[in-house]
Amino acid sequence: MxxxxxxxxxxxxxxxxxxxxxxxxxxxxxxxxxxxxxxxxxxxxxxxxxxxxxxxxxFEGFQRVFQSSEIWIGYRNTIFYTVFGTLINLAVTLPCAYALARQELIGKKVIMALLVFTMFFEGGLIPTYLLIRDLGMVNTIWAMVLPNAAAMWNIIVTMTFFRVTIPRGLEEAAEIDGASQIRTFFQIVLPLSAPIIAVMALFYGVSHWNQYFNALIYLQDRELFPLQLFLREILVQQKLTTELLQNSGAAEAISEHAKIADIIKYAVMIVSAAPLLIVYPFLQRFFLKGVMIGSIKG
Structure with a gap:
């Protein structure tokens, strides 16, 4: 009606x-x-x-960007860091959130307090660098994927999802049938958690894709540089070249190079953002469902 x-x-x-x-x-x-x-x-x-x-x-801007062989090295490295780093993030975040969602966890309040403490206080850049150096991760792929292995906010969102979405009765039935907690987690909880897994994968994936600061601090080998660092170098080089030409007073050269710099600036934006814009529509359905369940019911 x-x-x-x-x-x-x-x-x-x-x-x-x-x-x-x-x-x-x-x-x-x-x-x-x-x-x-x-x-x-x-x-x-x-x-x-x-x-x-x-x-x-x-299309001169795209031609100049892709003429650099290092762009393809950057794409390769960034895809690897994004995929491998996201898998590590999920491997840490999901079990941690599931354990915190269980009421019978011993010392739960203390663990939560320690984890939440990290949201407000951190060691700082220099102590973090010294730690990464002492662990032997400087100039290795591990410096790009391990320091940010988990985000406390994402753990809280995932924990809320597990707590309000996964029926406790399913876990109890599995325990009665003799399933261990590990088996329950992998065979019952994870198959029902596709929305929150997609949300966390997207959050972590975007973070890894846009990451350049860790590479700037910890990496010296150009074969390990991510795409964002190469694109940053292109923009910086174009700016420096323009400034040098301005100091030399070559008016025509300044005008031509400024034109090229403007073309490259926008082309770099598209090159860096296009892969995420292509992937996002495929995850949108899970993303919306996961965010709504993890926020409203929580």
Whole structure:
């Protein structure tokens, strides 16, 4: 049976739709602008003539970015760090959250207090570097995946999911049938936890993909550099070259190099963000479900 909406309900519904469309436009415009600017002539971009659709289409920025063989090394390393690091994150976060979600855990309050303490206080950059150095992880892949093996906030969200979503009766039935806690976790809890696993994988994956500071601090071998560090070098080199040309007073060279620098700037944004934009739609269904369950019910 169709429910007749009152006048106030219609006004409220239309206001909500307008608000949703407003946010869609606000969020989408920067993405469309950057994509258009990456393939547009910088003359149109800098003059404001290009504000949505590309003008003076050119792919010189992408050509210059991909001409560097180190870009492909960076892609390879970043994909490895993202996949391997995310697996480590999940291997630490999921069991830890499941253990904290169980009421019978001995010393649960003390453990939670110690873990929450790390959310507000940390050792600092220098002590952390000395620790990584003493552990022999400097200039190795482990410096990229182990220091951030787990995030306390993600553990809390996952713990809430386990506590309010997984029926305690299933675990008790498994215990009656003789299943150990480890078997219960792997064969009952994890298969029912696909939404929160997808959410955590996305959170950790994005963090690893955008990570460059640890590489800047701990890595010296260029064969281990992630993509973000190579892209950062490209932008810094373009800026330094422009400044050197300005000091030399070569007007035409300055103009040409500034044009190339602008093209590369937007191309670098697309190169770094495109893989995540491609992967996210496939995880969106799990992402929304996991976030809603882990937040509202918690």
């Amino acid at each position: 169709a429910i007749k909406e009152s006048r106030s309900d219609k006004i409220f519904s239309r206001c909500n739709k307008l608000l949703v469309w407003f946010f869609i436009i606000v969020i989408s415009y920067p993405l469309v602008y950057i994509l258009s600017a990456s393939i547009s002539d910088p003359q149109y971009v800098n003059s404001g003539q290009m504000w949505l659709y590309p003008r003076g289409i050119t």
